[in-house]
Amino acid sequence: MEDIEDMLDAMEYPYSCIGPENESDCWGYGIDEIRREILIEEEEADAGDFPHNIAEHFWIREGCHDGDEWMACGLLTNGNYFFYTGGCDYTGFDCQGFMQLWVSESWKNIVDHAMTEKEYNLYVEQTEDPCEDSDEDSDEDREEAFNPTDDTPFPPFASLPFVLLAGSEGI
Numbered sequence: 001m002e003d004i005e006d007m008l009d010a011m012e013y014p015y016s017c018i019g020p021e022n023e024s025d026c027w028g029y030g031i032d033e034i035r036r037e038i039l040i041e042e043e044e045a046d047a048g049d050f051p052h053n054i055a056e057h058f059w060i061r062e063g064c065h066d067g068d069e070w071m072a073c074g075l076l077t078n079g080n081y082f083f084y085t086g087g088c089d090y091t092g093f094d095c096q097g098f099m100q101l102w103v104s105e106s107w108k109n110i111v112d113h114a115m116t117e118k119e120y121n122l123y124v125e126q127t128e129d130p131c132e133d134s135d136e137d138s139d140e141d142r143e144e145a146f147n148p149t150d151d152t153p154f155p156p157f158a159s160l161p162f163v164l165l166a167g168s169e170g171i
Contacts, residue, residue: 010062014070014086015051017093034099038113045080045103053077059127066090071119073110081107083114 088097
């Protein structure tokens with residue numbers, strides 16, 4: 001996908017199958033049905049009128065029938081973060097499909113507790129570091145342009161899962 005319009009078009013079909021809370025007319029894809037809990041959070045973050053309240057997409061992965069899943073993550077207008085996945089068979093979401101939506105006040109919780117390792121790796125591979133924009137910018141310009149916090153959507157590398165192999169032989 002080359003530009004933002006193509007990326008947003010890629011999500012038109014799966015997003016069109018999502019109904020409002022307690023909506024049963026959308027093949028069971030109401031917000032309440034597709035929501036998944038982030039177990040470490042005490043209160044469930046508000047999904048609002050998803051997907052109509054998306055303020056910004058950080059990443060979109062186009063899916064296809066009987067193939068790759070659709071995936072998207074970003075920021076909602078209420079300040080919460082989301083991660084969405086969905087997939088279906090060749091006939092579409094009305095026959096055999098699934099959707100999942102995680103919402104959190106913390107981007108770190110989305111990365112650490114909603115994304116699988118495979119999904120996270122796809123996200124990292126398919127997004128660009130805003131600090132690597134051009135050779136013309138000085139190091140000072142880059143530092144001013146990117147000042148991360150706990151909820152900064154990039155770089156996601158701070159949340160990489162690390163495994164310590166204590167006492168392993170041959171390493």
